Amino acid sequence: MTESNCAITYSAKDYKSETKPVWCPGCGDYSVLSSITKAFADLNLEPHKTSVVSGIGCSSRIPAYTTTYGFHTIHGRALVVGAGLKLARPDMTVLVAGGDGDGFSIGGNHFLHACRRNVDMTYVVMDNRVYGMTKGQPSPTTEPDWDASAMAPPGGTGMTPFNPLAIALAAGANFVARCFSGDPNGTAAVIAEAIKHPGFSFVAVMSPCITFREEQREWKNVVRPSPVDSTTDAAQAAKRLMTDDGFNMGILYRGARVPYSPKGAGQATIGDLEAEFAL
């Protein structure tokens, strides 16, 4: 593309780079990549004004597979790198992406605080309920009885999995959605909504790891579009999420807090600042 006066219309493939993903054939993340690029196209975002920031994990490889500005950071820190970018550069569209281990295990604190801080960016988690990259350990969203891992005790960890959406809501997130990678168009539509939403938006995408959690191939048979409409009542949403079985898809909550945007508009000179110290 070259700059020109006539408006450019982008298609999903304009956001896909030529780099071949390292993902296993059949990994759910391919579809999530398609959904993200489709959402970008739906919103006709300029690639050079868009950024994808990630942590570390299979899913976190995603920035290099797009044609936007990307930052493949370190494990668990994607949300804060993304927030820094957005706060310094409010003109950029920032999408942060990664896995359940990256986002909810090592990155859990930034997740909590991102929900509260409400910087205008979108967080897409490719949740496969496992650490794919490190060859299959349980993550915070793993079922308590999953024990097909060399690091889980026989019978599984016994720990109730996290409900990231319920946590997001409790922490103050204003846009909370769940999608399934097997429905790339539906996922793209939700991601587009999320990007449009002012403030922090959280989209958890169930994205099967067919290598370490082959049984997730079954997900396509159990997910269902949200049987209830999205709500703007946080208490209502909380109640629903605390009883939800994890397979209801859609935008589950949408609130209206003002995004956080601390960039100053001041015009002071250095001389003005220095004057304060002069005797």
Next chain:
Amino acid sequence: MTESNCAITYSAKDYKSETKPVWCPGCGDYSVLSSITKAFADLNLEPHKTSVVSGIGCSSRIPAYTTTYGFHTIHGRALVVGAGLKLARPDMTVLVAGGDGDGFSIGGNHFLHACRRNVDMTYVVMDNRVYGMTKGQPSPTTEPDWDASAMAPPGGTGMTPFNPLAIALAAGANFVARCFSGDPNGTAAVIAEAIKHPGFSFVAVMSPCITFREEQREWKNVVRPSPVDSTTDAAQAAKRLMTDDGFNMGILYRGARVPYSPKGAGQATIGDLEAEFAL
């Protein structure tokens, strides 16, 4: 005390050390210390079988003011040090204590995971909605419009404060309570219940910082005992907490998950292990 066959009955003062607290006169933490020692006495815990673990902050100075085993760790890590102790030594009673900055800001991830992991210990947070130790910066529970801090912008941060109880619940905590330091007996009773509760129990104590948040002296006029009974229904509790104004005291939720306790009971010898590698 010396070991003897006849049962010893401890009183609160048996748990108070002779070290003079560094706290400001009038700090709410004095009362919390009294409540903790009273709870220990109510349960007649043996001081040497009890441990108080903390992070860094004014409130986190508390271990040295007790006569139990104590660990004054580093900022934000009290819960994980405490969990390690309890997991290695299930025979010890472990109480973890600290401030809102320590627990919800830098320590937020461990807080989330402690709720999920459900190690049998009690977490008492002295919440004064400020960083006392570092001279008054906003914490995650600080009101959005508080700006009497050299690090807050005029008008305050504008960020909705956290509701730690709602987060705890969403993360899977099974005992969630709120107390007020101005009611030391009530607080002691709740802490005693919390210690008795199997698994992780969370007690948020509103404890005024009279130095940096003088207005918190008013809390005594606004807190009220929980107008509703404690519930065992998480969805119900979530709904209630999401609408709660933060001044309802009491045990707000109590569930029944099994505590996490991975200590093995195996009797293998080193020789057994070595045999696996012999050709």
Next chain:
Amino acid sequence: MTQNKGVSGSVSLAMCGSGGAGVMTAANMLLDAAAEAGYYALFGRSSGPQIRGGEAAAIVRLSPEPVTSVDDTTEILLAIDWQNVQRFAAELPLDKNSVIITDPTQGEVPEVMAKSGARIVELHMKDLAKEIPGGRPNMIALGAVAQLIGLSVDVVCEVLGQSLKKKRADAYEASVAAVKKGAEAALSMGTTKQLGKLAGEPAKRWSITGNEAAALGAVRGGVRFCAAYPITPATEILEYLSSALPKVGGTFVQAEDELASINMCIGGSFGGAASITATSGPGLSLMIEALGMATASETPVVVVDVQRGGPSTGIPTKSEQSDLNIALYGLHGDGPHLVVAPNSIGDCLMTTQWAVHLAEMTQTPCIVLSDQSLGQSRTIMPVPADVAFVGKRLTVTEALPEGQVYKRYANTASGVSPMAIPGTLGCQYTADGLEHTETGLPSSQANDHSTQQDKRLRKLTGFEYGDLWATVEGEGDIAVMCWGSCVGAAREAIARAAADGVKARLIAPRLLYPTRPDVMAKALAGVKKVLVVELSHLGQFHRYLKGEYDLPAEIQQIKRGGPLPIRPNEIHSRLLSMGK
């Protein structure tokens, strides 16, 4: 850098007392008066373990010439009361030439202080204050001290007027009366060391703390983004930036922890904003992983570490030079990065400004090693030079011709690769902490690794640092090598040794990493003996110098952990013995 000789006309004094005694108020007034009168000063404070209030000591050195070091002893120690004041004994060295001013109604002079042999003088501060309606003992103290050292009592009263007259006229009257009474009482105390006379008209000066100076230096250097987490003794840098940055169109964020703060800064910098954060040892520990990412992804960022006593939580309110190791060698992997250190309170400004410049020019993180004694002390100092360093990044601003791929990590001759700031059309790339090819694609190939490793090192070793790399002063075959807050004392000791006929030179690197073997060799030319001076128990600076440079065979050390500063007389006497 002008050489600061003996500082002969200076007076060092301390005022102390328990919480509520008003020690700090009085000391601040004294400082303001000295400032008004045209003097230079250093002002530090020490306090007990209580969170707020509790005993405190104000430690002041006033001088007709610029000062950058504490003196050997406390020439005047005034205690409004003695409650717990013995805790400060080690920080307030006394000798036979010292004068202790005590209020006999407020307890005995503690044994540890009395045994110094200092002359003890009584001043009934409490009783004298009572004679004045609304009078306070600290103002009696202020008047007495001003009178003793020869600071005009009129100027003191003028300063009182500036701060009190309008708001609280009655307090003003009472204070003036008390100051005068104190001054009068001092007339009968015998002579003490007098503040030297000023040479001419008072020069233009600034009053600033090291932390304020570092923060201002950052803004001067172009910083427009800061995310941070409070920690003693760095918080004042953040407080300053939180109000100053929005004024210049910048952004300040209080982050949830140091992992967040450094990573937000890296995100901001990736977005094109020169970014800084400030912390102390525990926080720096948490930033290590991200600093490695900044190194590998070539994202500039500045971290000011205001060192305190270590290890671990250590001694948060006191100074030490023991974070040198982590700053130089703390990263995992081979991650060359910049480390600089200011050598006086005022130099915090220039060094931090330079740090921003270096980081931006080389697209590399830079750690600035300040310390508590620099950061939290105030100085009255000459107006700092208007140095022109402003961080300028080599960027690509135009889209490349069709078909050409932007190489973010191009293997250039200088090692610096033009960086596309997000928003630049057609230069989209992915920054990565994984090893990568020139375009930024992940690679585990040995040749890509060595190309990028060479390039990342070359950026730093090939940069032209100029004279700022070190303070090199004087001649002689003895060199005092030191850094940071030890430099002031070393300079003063060298001046004294020169007066005693022992010539020594000062070699104090401001640039600690990368090392500069060639220029160091020049600085060391002719040196036969080296004295390495530092406030580190393990002698970190000594090991650094030995490992990284070729030093003469004879090396002596003055090293110990904090919190007590190394004073000029320790260095001076060692120089005399080395000069024999």
Next chain:
Amino acid sequence: MTQNKGVSGSVSLAMCGSGGAGVMTAANMLLDAAAEAGYYALFGRSSGPQIRGGEAAAIVRLSPEPVTSVDDTTEILLAIDWQNVQRFAAELPLDKNSVIITDPTQGEVPEVMAKSGARIVELHMKDLAKEIPGGRPNMIALGAVAQLIGLSVDVVCEVLGQSLKKKRADAYEASVAAVKKGAEAALSMGTTKQLGKLAGEPAKRWSITGNEAAALGAVRGGVRFCAAYPITPATEILEYLSSALPKVGGTFVQAEDELASINMCIGGSFGGAASITATSGPGLSLMIEALGMATASETPVVVVDVQRGGPSTGIPTKSEQSDLNIALYGLHGDGPHLVVAPNSIGDCLMTTQWAVHLAEMTQTPCIVLSDQSLGQSRTIMPVPADVAFVGKRLTVTEALPEGQVYKRYANTASGVSPMAIPGTLGCQYTADGLEHTETGLPSSQANDHSTQQDKRLRKLTGFEYGDLWATVEGEGDIAVMCWGSCVGAAREAIARAAADGVKARLIAPRLLYPTRPDVMAKALAGVKKVLVVELSHLGQFHRYLKGEYDLPAEIQQIKRGGPLPIRPNEIHSRLLSMGK
């Protein structure tokens, strides 16, 4: 430690191919057969960037004597197909004496490999496999290789039987047929290097990876608690401990991150359980703050860092020796702690066991620096010695007499203070990372600080480490100084140089911190020239040696970043030139 001479009867080979070609299966069978026959071996693997599957290379060295180093070249390179195999070119050095075995139906030998001048031999693995119902090319390859190097094809078939016969009889038949066909085809390939004959009856041996060995060593040393977070290339240590610890009554916890894992270990250790965690560079970075706390609070804990390429995420699957800096100097403040490094795959066992012992005896954290090439490679090795190190902490077990206060941080002569394990009656104390008095009360006084600093250092410098501190072998006025995974290659190079008449000694510290100036001086007695060998771009080990020890003036270096290992011939040829 027995000295491993030329290892003349060894054969080095590699088998490679794309995902699904069965390279690893074949190589494992080969290893099992060699083990069965009584040989020793090293076995490493390399793979492409894909998360799973993708091209892979099995790199094997078989030998009639124990081996701890890769050889200079790949003597036999067999490719089942060539897809992306050129990616491994740098890892599989070839020369004129090498043989490349290629299936002409599966692509050309890549130029980069062909140009080595290696002899190219064709083997129609695919076609030959097709002739057997259920036959697979990798089994053809296995048979051919076994035949070529002189490993009994019968033993190969026996091993096939052990793993396949019962479960999958048909696959077993097909595999045996394919192996035999491959062996037959190899008869016409001309001679290649033959595996040396075994001297006598096969010795007792173990088959173990470095990561397994480290984990087993930990359990042998008394570890009963591990909290950890997975990371390449350390995960196998955790996998082993997660199943082994519960078997011996211990505890394994998967933590939410490394901040949690190290702090849980510290909590467990405070509770009396010898504790360990394992990680790699990025994780170690996150543990730094807590390691400082362990140092200051005197809580023993062991961290195994299985080093990978750095900085930052770097090259997660490949080896490097570049975490030496962070391990030695990564803590803020002056926090002396233990650092040890195993020098072979098998030595991971003893060194980790020793680490637990040292940590417990000195109540100090210990970092074990392993690396990917040790941790993730398998060795067939002599049965390790049954060393008796079991971590024993000096504890107080009885309540003190009434009125006596327990001093957790008592300033003892050895520096080690008896520790009360929670549950001990009457000895309650508060452990603290703040500087403290002997009883553990926070203190910011200089004298308490220096007392505790001296004590914490004295514990380490005064400890009796014995001969294990270093591997010191041989004589001569040249010393090769190296550490960790470079030691095997150095030893082999020194043996070859000796055969060429150049005498050199090996000095390879296993104990990296604290330093041992006296014993090092002894080890260096008579040395005129030093060759420092390491896999670090910045030469971290060299700078460490120079800074911490007094070395002879003439120092040469072999240093570079990973991932390619330093091979014996590089060191050998340098020794020859130094010996001139």
